[in-house]
Amino acid sequence: MMRSLFTAATGMESQQITIDTISNNLANVNTTAFKRSRANFHDLLYQTLRAPGQSSTAGTVVPSGIQIGAGSKVSSVEKMFNEGAIRITNKPTDLMIEGEGFFRIQKDDGSIAYTRDGSFRIDNTGRIVTSDGFPLVPVITVPERVPHNKIHIGMDGNVSARIADQTEELGQILLANFVNPTGLDAQGRNLFGATPASGAPIVAEPNTQGFGRIGQGELEGSNVNIVEEMVNMISGQRAYEINSKVIQTGDQMLQQTNNIR
Structure with a gap:
């Protein structure tokens, strides 16, 4: 009972x-x-x-136990990790990964975290950072003389700026992916950490095989x-x-x- x-x-x-x-x-x-x-x-x-299959007293095998x-x-x-809806913001530092992959972020302790949140900003040193001030990896710095509306980020992650009719290359955004994303450690603040279950990060350029492309002026919504x-x-x-x-x-x-x- x-x-x-x-x-x-x-x-x-x-x-x-x-x-x-x-x-x-x-x-x-x-x-x-x-x-x-x-x-x-x-x-x-x-x-x-x-x-199940146990012999009965009559010498037969019972069909179920x-x-x-x-x-x-x-x-x-x-x-x-299915993709969320697209939100158009037209803000130059708002980025969305259209497909698979994660942005790489460096935390205060030097460790690398991973995020799908592309609502980036430019800090007082010109670095492209998250809302918590964590910079992208590799670090991309925008010169002070460059207006924010002149920043261009291509689908392949190439960051450039148009200055006085000349194009200046500022860096390259790289993405990370995992064999098992569901094994990532959710750390809050839209950040994830690698674990033995997720496997080691695979880093490559956006818009290549197995990695999504970058959409500038867009954000990914919740799924x-x-x-x-x-x-x-x-x-x-x-x-x-x-x-x-x-x-x-x-x-x-x-x-x-x-x-x-």
């Missing part, structure tokens, strides 16, 4: 994580280049009362689908309620057993 209580409790815990995941997705529906998460589940161990499950558990919460998240939230809520009902039913059955005279 008590088995059903513990089994339903694992279901409630699993659905709680589902709702937590959905709430984070919805909270970031307007976050630039945000990638939604999805909770995955697997069933727990089974108590085998009779193994008796195995009682112990509930469910979250197996992973993975990032979904959260509000309708889909709402449907998943309702489904998770109902599953949570059903599991709580199982606990109530198990409690009532125990109460009936306790009242036997």
